[in-house]
Amino acid sequence: MATFDLKLSGGTVHTPGGPVRADVGICDGKIVAIGEAGDAGEVIDCTGLDVLPGVIDTQVHFREPGMIHKEDLETGSRAAVLGGVTAVFEMPNTKPNTDSAEAIADKLARAKGRMWCDHAFYVGATNANAAALAELERLPGTAGVKIFMGASTGDLLVSEDSSLADVLASGHRRVAIHAEDEHRMNDRKGERVAGDPASHPVWRDDESAMLATQRILKLARAAKRRIHVLHVTTPAELELLGRNKDIATCEVTPQHLTLAGEEAYPRLGTLAQMNPPIRSGAHRDGLWHWLNQGVPDVIGSDHAPHTLEEKGKAYPDSPSGMPGVQTLLPLLLDHVAKGRMSLQRLIELTSAGAQRIFGIVGKGRIAAGYDADFSIVDLKSQWTIDESWLASRAGWSPFTGMALTGRPVGTIIRGRRVMWEGVLADTASGAPIRFEATEFAA
Ligand code: DOR
Secondary structure (H helix, E strand, O other), X not given: OEEEEEEEEEEEEEEOXXXXXXXXXXXXXXXXXXXXXXXXXXXXXXXXXEEEEOEEEEEEOOOOOXXXXXXXXXXXXXXXXXXXXXXXXXXXXXXXXXXXXHHHHHHXXXXXXXXXXXXXXXXXXXXXXXXXXXXXXXXXXXXXXXXXXOOOOOOOOOOOHHHHHHHHHOOOOOEEEEOOOHHHHHHOHHHOXXXXXXXXXXXXXXXXXXXXXXXXXHHHHHHOOXXXXXXXXXXXXXXXHHOOOOOEEEEEOHHHHHOOHHHHHHHHHHHHOOOOOOOOHHHHHHHHHHHHOOOXXXXXXXXXXXXXXXXXXXOOOOOOOEOXXXXXXXXXXXXXXXXXXXHHHXXXXXXXXXXXXXXXXOOOOOOOOOEOOEEEEEEEEEEEOOHHHOOOOOOOOOOOOOEEEEEEEEEEEOOEEEEEOOEEOOOOOOOEOOEOOXXXXX
16 A cells, blocks of 8 residues: 555545545645545545635735735745645745846745745846747746736836737747736726716726727737736727637736626725726626636736725825735635636636646646645635734725635645644645756756
8 A cells, every 4th residue: 555645534535537535645845636535644634525626816916025014025924824825836026127147036035934825937038138038938937928008006007019029929828917008098087087086997998998809919929929918908809809819818816807887986985996997787797707607717816915005095096906815815716606617727726727828847737747736625615704814914995894705724734734723834835846848957
Protein backbone atom coordinates (compact mmCIF):
# COMPACT_ATOMS: atom_id res chain seq x y z
CA MET A 1 0.00 0.00 0.00
CA ALA A 2 1.28 3.43 -0.92
CA THR A 3 2.32 5.97 1.68
CA PHE A 4 1.41 9.60 1.16
CA ASP A 5 2.59 12.77 2.86
CA LEU A 6 -0.98 13.99 2.98
CA LYS A 7 -4.37 12.49 2.28
CA LEU A 8 -7.65 14.33 1.75
CA SER A 9 -10.21 11.79 2.83
CA GLY A 10 -13.92 11.40 2.23
CA GLY A 11 -14.62 14.54 0.19
CA THR A 12 -16.36 14.99 -3.15
CA VAL A 13 -13.44 15.58 -5.46
CA HIS A 14 -13.99 17.60 -8.64
CA THR A 15 -11.79 15.90 -11.22
CA PRO A 16 -11.71 16.71 -14.95
CA GLY A 17 -14.14 13.79 -15.38
CA GLY A 18 -16.61 15.19 -12.89
CA PRO A 19 -17.25 14.80 -9.16
CA VAL A 20 -16.19 11.58 -7.42
CA ARG A 21 -16.24 10.51 -3.80
CA ALA A 22 -12.58 9.71 -3.34
CA ASP A 23 -9.50 10.15 -1.24
CA VAL A 24 -6.65 12.17 -2.75
CA GLY A 25 -3.05 11.13 -2.02
CA ILE A 26 -0.30 13.74 -2.11
CA CYS A 27 3.49 13.37 -2.09
CA ASP A 28 6.10 16.15 -2.36
CA GLY A 29 3.41 18.75 -3.02
CA LYS A 30 1.93 16.88 -5.99
CA ILE A 31 -1.20 14.81 -6.48
CA VAL A 32 -0.15 11.17 -6.83
CA ALA A 33 -3.37 9.21 -6.40
CA ILE A 34 -7.11 9.77 -6.65
CA GLY A 35 -9.30 7.09 -5.13
CA GLU A 36 -6.50 4.71 -4.18
CA ALA A 37 -5.89 3.50 -0.66
CA GLY A 38 -2.79 4.44 1.28
CA ASP A 39 -1.48 5.57 4.63
CA ALA A 40 -0.53 9.17 5.12
CA GLY A 41 1.56 11.27 7.47
CA GLU A 42 -1.31 13.76 7.69
CA VAL A 43 -4.99 13.16 6.96
CA ILE A 44 -7.50 15.94 6.41
CA ASP A 45 -11.08 14.83 6.89
CA CYS A 46 -13.12 16.29 4.04
CA THR A 47 -16.34 14.40 4.77
CA GLY A 48 -19.30 16.50 3.64
CA LEU A 49 -17.03 18.93 1.81
CA ASP A 50 -16.30 19.53 -1.87
CA VAL A 51 -12.68 19.52 -3.02
CA LEU A 52 -12.20 21.96 -5.91
CA PRO A 53 -9.02 22.63 -7.91
CA GLY A 54 -7.24 25.61 -6.33
CA VAL A 55 -8.88 28.89 -7.28
CA ILE A 56 -6.58 31.11 -9.38
CA ASP A 57 -7.43 34.83 -9.27
CA THR A 58 -5.88 36.31 -12.40
CA GLN A 59 -6.38 39.97 -11.48
CA VAL A 60 -5.38 41.49 -8.14
CA HIS A 61 -3.71 44.76 -7.13
CA PHE A 62 -1.64 44.24 -3.97
CA ARG A 63 -0.10 47.76 -4.01
CA GLU A 64 3.48 46.88 -3.04
CA PRO A 65 5.74 48.70 -3.52
CA GLY A 66 4.60 52.24 -3.05
CA MET A 67 1.06 52.15 -1.67
CA ILE A 68 1.34 49.79 1.25
CA HIS A 69 -1.00 51.87 3.35
CA LYS A 70 -3.74 50.30 1.15
CA GLU A 71 -2.37 46.72 0.98
CA ASP A 72 0.86 44.77 0.66
CA LEU A 73 1.88 41.39 -0.67
CA GLU A 74 1.46 39.81 2.77
CA THR A 75 -1.97 41.23 3.64
CA GLY A 76 -3.35 40.82 0.13
CA SER A 77 -2.27 37.19 -0.12
CA ARG A 78 -3.54 36.51 3.42
CA ALA A 79 -6.94 37.75 2.24
CA ALA A 80 -6.60 35.46 -0.78
CA VAL A 81 -6.02 32.23 1.15
CA LEU A 82 -8.69 33.08 3.73
CA GLY A 83 -11.07 33.29 0.78
CA GLY A 84 -9.95 29.96 -0.67
CA VAL A 85 -7.66 31.38 -3.38
CA THR A 86 -4.45 29.42 -4.02
CA ALA A 87 -2.73 31.60 -6.65
CA VAL A 88 -2.89 35.17 -7.93
CA PHE A 89 -1.67 37.27 -10.88
CA GLU A 90 -0.71 40.68 -9.49
CA MET A 91 -1.03 43.92 -11.45
CA PRO A 92 1.75 46.37 -12.39
CA ASN A 93 0.29 49.76 -11.35
CA THR A 94 2.41 49.98 -8.22
CA LYS A 95 4.90 52.76 -7.35
CA PRO A 96 7.21 52.50 -9.16
CA ASN A 97 5.31 50.79 -11.96
CA THR A 98 6.27 47.17 -12.61
CA ASP A 99 7.70 47.90 -16.06
CA SER A 100 11.29 46.59 -15.94
CA ALA A 101 13.28 43.47 -15.06
CA GLU A 102 14.41 45.16 -11.84
CA ALA A 103 10.83 45.84 -10.77
CA ILE A 104 9.81 42.20 -11.42
CA ALA A 105 12.85 40.93 -9.50
CA ASP A 106 12.00 43.30 -6.66
CA LYS A 107 8.42 42.00 -6.42
CA LEU A 108 9.55 38.36 -6.52
CA ALA A 109 12.06 39.08 -3.73
CA ARG A 110 9.42 40.85 -1.64
CA ALA A 111 7.00 37.93 -2.15
CA LYS A 112 9.43 35.31 -0.88
CA GLY A 113 8.50 34.20 2.63
CA ARG A 114 5.72 36.81 2.83
CA MET A 115 3.10 35.78 0.29
CA TRP A 116 0.66 33.09 1.45
CA CYS A 117 -0.38 31.98 -2.02
CA ASP A 118 1.42 31.24 -5.27
CA HIS A 119 1.87 34.25 -7.50
CA ALA A 120 2.92 35.79 -10.80
CA PHE A 121 3.46 39.44 -11.62
CA TYR A 122 2.33 41.34 -14.71
CA VAL A 123 4.69 43.67 -16.56
CA GLY A 124 3.09 47.02 -17.35
CA ALA A 125 3.32 48.31 -20.92
CA THR A 126 4.33 51.95 -21.28
CA ASN A 127 5.00 54.19 -24.27
CA ALA A 128 8.70 53.73 -23.54
CA ASN A 129 9.23 50.01 -22.88
CA ALA A 130 7.61 48.37 -25.94
CA ALA A 131 10.92 47.14 -27.36
CA ALA A 132 11.87 45.50 -24.05
CA LEU A 133 8.55 43.70 -23.50
CA ALA A 134 9.46 40.65 -25.59
CA GLU A 135 12.28 39.96 -23.13
CA LEU A 136 10.41 41.07 -20.01
CA GLU A 137 7.44 38.77 -20.63
CA ARG A 138 9.80 35.77 -20.62
CA LEU A 139 11.09 36.38 -17.12
CA PRO A 140 10.18 33.55 -14.74
CA GLY A 141 7.36 34.55 -12.38
CA THR A 142 5.88 36.91 -14.97
CA ALA A 143 2.22 36.55 -15.95
CA GLY A 144 2.72 38.48 -19.20
CA VAL A 145 2.10 42.06 -20.30
CA LYS A 146 -0.74 44.32 -19.12
CA ILE A 147 -1.97 47.35 -21.06
CA PHE A 148 -4.12 50.13 -19.65
CA MET A 149 -5.81 51.70 -22.72
CA GLY A 150 -7.62 54.14 -20.42
CA ALA A 151 -6.27 55.87 -17.34
CA SER A 152 -7.26 54.30 -14.04
CA THR A 153 -5.42 54.14 -10.69
CA GLY A 154 -1.76 55.15 -11.30
CA ASP A 155 -0.15 56.48 -14.47
CA LEU A 156 0.24 53.38 -16.64
CA LEU A 157 -1.35 54.27 -19.98
CA VAL A 158 -0.93 53.31 -23.63
CA SER A 159 -3.77 55.08 -25.41
CA GLU A 160 -2.65 55.60 -29.04
CA ASP A 161 -3.02 53.00 -31.78
CA SER A 162 0.59 53.37 -32.95
CA SER A 163 1.94 52.72 -29.43
CA LEU A 164 -0.49 49.85 -28.89
CA ALA A 165 0.71 48.32 -32.15
CA ASP A 166 4.33 48.59 -30.95
CA VAL A 167 3.46 46.84 -27.69
CA LEU A 168 1.54 44.06 -29.45
CA ALA A 169 4.40 43.54 -31.89
CA SER A 170 6.88 42.90 -29.07
CA GLY A 171 6.55 39.36 -27.73
CA HIS A 172 4.26 36.37 -28.03
CA ARG A 173 2.33 35.72 -24.83
CA ARG A 174 -1.33 36.65 -24.38
CA VAL A 175 -1.58 40.35 -23.45
CA ALA A 176 -4.04 41.47 -20.76
CA ILE A 177 -6.04 44.58 -21.62
CA HIS A 178 -7.91 47.20 -19.61
CA ALA A 179 -10.25 48.28 -22.42
CA GLU A 180 -11.66 51.78 -21.90
CA ASP A 181 -11.12 54.43 -24.58
CA GLU A 182 -9.03 57.30 -23.20
CA HIS A 183 -10.07 59.78 -25.91
CA ARG A 184 -13.79 59.28 -25.42
CA MET A 185 -13.45 59.45 -21.65
CA ASN A 186 -11.46 62.70 -21.89
CA ASP A 187 -14.17 64.17 -24.12
CA ARG A 188 -16.87 63.14 -21.65
CA LYS A 189 -15.35 64.37 -18.38
CA GLY A 190 -18.17 66.93 -18.18
CA GLU A 191 -20.62 64.07 -17.56
CA ARG A 192 -19.22 63.57 -14.07
CA VAL A 193 -21.52 65.06 -11.43
CA ALA A 194 -19.68 66.32 -8.36
CA GLY A 195 -20.67 64.29 -5.33
CA ASP A 196 -22.61 61.70 -7.36
CA PRO A 197 -20.79 58.43 -8.11
CA ALA A 198 -23.88 57.23 -9.99
CA SER A 199 -22.57 59.47 -12.80
CA HIS A 200 -19.41 57.28 -13.06
CA PRO A 201 -20.98 54.84 -15.59
CA VAL A 202 -22.50 57.80 -17.45
CA TRP A 203 -19.02 59.27 -17.91
CA ARG A 204 -17.22 55.95 -18.58
CA ASP A 205 -20.14 54.73 -20.68
CA ASP A 206 -20.77 51.51 -22.64
CA GLU A 207 -19.33 53.09 -25.75
CA SER A 208 -16.04 53.92 -23.96
CA ALA A 209 -15.61 50.21 -23.23
CA MET A 210 -16.85 49.01 -26.62
CA LEU A 211 -14.65 51.40 -28.61
CA ALA A 212 -11.53 50.23 -26.79
CA THR A 213 -12.43 46.56 -27.20
CA GLN A 214 -13.08 47.06 -30.93
CA ARG A 215 -9.79 48.90 -31.37
CA ILE A 216 -7.70 46.33 -29.53
CA LEU A 217 -9.33 43.43 -31.41
CA LYS A 218 -8.38 45.06 -34.69
CA LEU A 219 -4.84 45.83 -33.56
CA ALA A 220 -4.38 42.33 -32.12
CA ARG A 221 -5.49 40.77 -35.39
CA ALA A 222 -3.10 42.97 -37.36
CA ALA A 223 -0.25 42.04 -34.98
CA LYS A 224 -1.29 38.35 -34.88
CA ARG A 225 -1.15 38.60 -31.09
CA ARG A 226 -3.52 36.97 -28.60
CA ILE A 227 -5.21 39.22 -26.06
CA HIS A 228 -7.21 38.83 -22.87
CA VAL A 229 -9.81 41.53 -22.17
CA LEU A 230 -10.11 42.12 -18.44
CA HIS A 231 -13.27 42.91 -16.44
CA VAL A 232 -15.78 43.12 -19.30
CA THR A 233 -18.85 45.09 -18.19
CA THR A 234 -21.17 45.21 -21.21
CA PRO A 235 -23.12 42.36 -22.80
CA ALA A 236 -22.38 43.86 -26.23
CA GLU A 237 -18.63 43.40 -25.70
CA LEU A 238 -19.14 39.78 -24.62
CA GLU A 239 -21.19 39.17 -27.75
CA LEU A 240 -18.36 40.68 -29.84
CA LEU A 241 -15.64 38.80 -27.96
CA GLY A 242 -17.60 35.58 -28.49
CA ARG A 243 -17.15 36.13 -32.23
CA ASN A 244 -13.37 36.62 -31.82
CA LYS A 245 -12.44 33.58 -29.76
CA ASP A 246 -9.55 32.70 -32.07
CA ILE A 247 -7.65 35.73 -30.84
CA ALA A 248 -9.29 36.96 -27.65
CA THR A 249 -10.20 35.58 -24.24
CA CYS A 250 -11.96 37.55 -21.54
CA GLU A 251 -12.74 37.99 -17.87
CA VAL A 252 -15.76 39.08 -15.86
CA THR A 253 -15.70 39.95 -12.15
CA PRO A 254 -17.89 38.85 -9.24
CA GLN A 255 -18.81 42.46 -8.48
CA HIS A 256 -20.13 43.12 -12.00
CA LEU A 257 -22.08 39.85 -11.75
CA THR A 258 -23.48 40.74 -8.32
CA LEU A 259 -24.04 44.50 -8.06
CA ALA A 260 -26.49 46.64 -10.03
CA GLY A 261 -25.84 50.37 -10.24
CA GLU A 262 -29.46 51.29 -9.44
CA GLU A 263 -29.10 49.92 -5.92
CA ALA A 264 -25.31 49.93 -5.47
CA TYR A 265 -24.59 53.65 -5.87
CA PRO A 266 -27.36 54.84 -3.46
CA ARG A 267 -26.33 52.18 -0.91
CA LEU A 268 -22.53 52.18 -1.24
CA GLY A 269 -21.70 55.59 -2.74
CA THR A 270 -18.04 55.82 -3.79
CA LEU A 271 -17.39 52.30 -2.41
CA ALA A 272 -19.13 51.08 -5.58
CA GLN A 273 -16.86 53.21 -7.81
CA MET A 274 -14.48 51.22 -9.97
CA ASN A 275 -13.13 51.11 -13.54
CA PRO A 276 -14.77 49.97 -15.69
CA PRO A 277 -17.86 50.91 -13.71
CA ILE A 278 -20.61 48.94 -12.06
CA ARG A 279 -23.44 49.41 -14.57
CA SER A 280 -27.19 48.69 -14.54
CA GLY A 281 -29.11 45.58 -13.50
CA ALA A 282 -29.77 44.97 -17.20
CA HIS A 283 -26.02 44.93 -17.84
CA ARG A 284 -25.51 42.50 -14.97
CA ASP A 285 -28.20 40.18 -16.35
CA GLY A 286 -26.59 40.41 -19.78
CA LEU A 287 -23.22 39.36 -18.36
CA TRP A 288 -24.94 36.30 -16.85
CA HIS A 289 -26.51 35.53 -20.22
CA TRP A 290 -23.14 35.46 -21.96
CA LEU A 291 -21.48 33.68 -19.04
CA ASN A 292 -23.93 30.86 -19.54
CA GLN A 293 -23.28 30.97 -23.29
CA GLY A 294 -19.69 30.09 -22.37
CA VAL A 295 -18.02 33.33 -23.48
CA PRO A 296 -16.02 34.48 -20.40
CA ASP A 297 -12.92 32.34 -19.88
CA VAL A 298 -12.11 33.40 -16.32
CA ILE A 299 -13.51 35.24 -13.35
CA GLY A 300 -10.98 37.51 -11.66
CA SER A 301 -11.63 39.70 -8.64
CA ASP A 302 -9.85 42.91 -9.72
CA HIS A 303 -9.05 43.25 -6.01
CA ALA A 304 -8.25 47.00 -5.90
CA PRO A 305 -8.09 48.20 -2.31
CA HIS A 306 -8.23 51.84 -1.22
CA THR A 307 -8.66 53.04 2.36
CA LEU A 308 -12.04 54.24 3.63
CA GLU A 309 -10.49 57.65 4.12
CA GLU A 310 -9.51 57.81 0.45
CA LYS A 311 -12.91 56.49 -0.58
CA GLY A 312 -14.47 59.16 1.64
CA LYS A 313 -13.40 61.93 -0.74
CA ALA A 314 -16.24 63.41 -2.75
CA TYR A 315 -16.75 61.99 -6.26
CA PRO A 316 -14.87 62.37 -8.63
CA ASP A 317 -11.84 62.92 -6.35
CA SER A 318 -12.51 59.47 -4.82
CA PRO A 319 -10.30 56.65 -6.16
CA SER A 320 -11.74 53.81 -8.26
CA GLY A 321 -11.55 50.21 -7.09
CA MET A 322 -12.80 47.83 -4.42
CA PRO A 323 -11.29 44.87 -2.56
CA GLY A 324 -12.46 41.44 -3.73
CA VAL A 325 -9.89 38.64 -3.57
CA GLN A 326 -11.33 37.26 -0.32
CA THR A 327 -14.96 37.42 -1.44
CA LEU A 328 -14.48 36.03 -4.97
CA LEU A 329 -15.10 32.37 -4.17
CA PRO A 330 -17.80 33.02 -1.49
CA LEU A 331 -19.85 35.16 -3.89
CA LEU A 332 -19.52 32.62 -6.69
CA LEU A 333 -20.50 29.71 -4.41
CA ASP A 334 -23.61 31.70 -3.50
CA HIS A 335 -24.41 32.22 -7.18
CA VAL A 336 -24.07 28.44 -7.63
CA ALA A 337 -26.40 27.86 -4.64
CA LYS A 338 -28.92 30.22 -6.24
CA GLY A 339 -28.78 28.23 -9.48
CA ARG A 340 -27.16 30.92 -11.66
CA MET A 341 -24.35 28.65 -12.78
CA SER A 342 -23.16 25.12 -12.14
CA LEU A 343 -20.25 24.21 -9.89
CA GLN A 344 -18.60 22.79 -13.00
CA ARG A 345 -18.78 26.22 -14.67
CA LEU A 346 -17.38 27.85 -11.52
CA ILE A 347 -14.37 25.51 -11.68
CA GLU A 348 -13.89 26.26 -15.36
CA LEU A 349 -13.91 30.01 -14.65
CA THR A 350 -11.70 30.00 -11.55
CA SER A 351 -9.05 27.36 -12.22
CA ALA A 352 -9.21 25.38 -15.46
CA GLY A 353 -9.83 28.52 -17.55
CA ALA A 354 -6.77 30.32 -16.20
CA GLN A 355 -4.60 27.26 -16.82
CA ARG A 356 -5.88 26.93 -20.38
CA ILE A 357 -5.53 30.52 -21.53
CA PHE A 358 -2.29 31.43 -19.76
CA GLY A 359 -0.48 28.11 -20.10
CA ILE A 360 0.09 27.61 -16.38
CA VAL A 361 2.25 24.58 -15.58
CA GLY A 362 0.84 22.01 -13.15
CA LYS A 363 -2.18 23.86 -11.81
CA GLY A 364 -5.90 24.23 -12.58
CA ARG A 365 -7.07 20.64 -12.36
CA ILE A 366 -7.16 17.78 -9.91
CA ALA A 367 -5.11 15.14 -11.68
CA ALA A 368 -2.10 12.97 -10.92
CA GLY A 369 1.13 14.90 -11.44
CA TYR A 370 -0.46 18.30 -10.84
CA ASP A 371 0.33 20.58 -7.90
CA ALA A 372 -1.74 19.65 -4.86
CA ASP A 373 -3.66 22.95 -4.81
CA PHE A 374 -7.21 22.73 -3.50
CA SER A 375 -9.99 25.05 -2.48
CA ILE A 376 -12.08 23.00 -0.09
CA VAL A 377 -15.63 24.28 0.32
CA ASP A 378 -18.83 23.64 2.23
CA LEU A 379 -21.56 24.19 -0.36
CA LYS A 380 -24.37 24.22 2.22
CA SER A 381 -22.92 26.48 4.91
CA GLN A 382 -24.95 29.64 5.49
CA TRP A 383 -23.06 32.62 6.81
CA THR A 384 -22.72 36.38 6.60
CA ILE A 385 -19.67 38.35 5.46
CA ASP A 386 -18.44 40.17 8.53
CA GLU A 387 -15.87 42.94 8.64
CA SER A 388 -13.84 41.04 11.26
CA TRP A 389 -13.27 38.22 8.73
CA LEU A 390 -11.60 40.54 6.20
CA ALA A 391 -7.79 40.55 6.01
CA SER A 392 -7.23 43.27 3.41
CA ARG A 393 -5.55 46.34 4.86
CA ALA A 394 -8.38 48.32 3.26
CA GLY A 395 -10.59 46.88 6.02
CA TRP A 396 -13.87 46.99 4.13
CA SER A 397 -15.84 45.19 1.45
CA PRO A 398 -18.87 46.22 -0.60
CA PHE A 399 -20.29 42.83 0.41
CA THR A 400 -20.10 43.18 4.20
CA GLY A 401 -23.40 42.07 5.74
CA MET A 402 -24.33 39.90 2.76
CA ALA A 403 -25.83 36.51 3.66
CA LEU A 404 -24.35 33.72 1.56
CA THR A 405 -24.71 30.00 1.00
CA GLY A 406 -21.36 28.29 0.43
CA ARG A 407 -18.11 28.92 2.29
CA PRO A 408 -14.40 28.26 1.75
CA VAL A 409 -13.26 25.93 4.54
CA GLY A 410 -9.69 25.11 3.54
CA THR A 411 -6.90 26.26 1.24
CA ILE A 412 -4.22 23.71 0.38
CA ILE A 413 -1.23 24.84 -1.69
CA ARG A 414 1.32 22.33 -3.04
CA GLY A 415 0.25 19.86 -0.37
CA ARG A 416 0.45 22.30 2.51
CA ARG A 417 -2.57 23.23 4.63
CA VAL A 418 -2.30 27.02 4.39
CA MET A 419 -5.78 27.79 5.78
CA TRP A 420 -8.35 25.70 7.59
CA GLU A 421 -11.55 27.13 9.12
CA GLY A 422 -10.09 30.62 9.09
CA VAL A 423 -6.82 29.62 10.78
CA LEU A 424 -3.58 30.19 8.87
CA ALA A 425 -0.43 28.05 8.79
CA ASP A 426 2.54 29.25 10.84
CA THR A 427 4.48 30.65 7.92
CA ALA A 428 3.82 31.99 4.43
CA SER A 429 5.24 29.81 1.67
CA GLY A 430 3.80 31.04 -1.63
CA ALA A 431 5.97 30.40 -4.69
CA PRO A 432 6.15 31.81 -8.22
CA ILE A 433 3.69 30.26 -10.68
CA ARG A 434 5.32 28.43 -13.60
CA PHE A 435 4.23 29.03 -17.19
CA GLU A 436 4.81 27.05 -20.37
CA ALA A 437 6.06 30.26 -22.01
CA THR A 438 8.77 30.97 -19.46
CA GLU A 439 9.67 27.49 -18.25
CA PHE A 440 12.73 27.10 -20.43
CA ALA A 441 13.43 30.80 -20.92
CA ALA A 442 16.18 31.53 -18.45
O1 DOR B 1 -11.23 50.44 -10.42
C1 DOR B 1 -10.09 50.12 -10.69
N1 DOR B 1 -9.11 50.18 -9.80
N2 DOR B 1 -9.80 49.74 -11.95
C2 DOR B 1 -8.53 49.57 -12.36
O2 DOR B 1 -8.33 49.29 -13.50
C3 DOR B 1 -7.41 49.83 -11.45
C4 DOR B 1 -7.82 49.62 -10.07
C5 DOR B 1 -6.82 50.11 -9.06
O3 DOR B 1 -5.64 49.79 -9.20
O4 DOR B 1 -7.22 50.80 -8.12
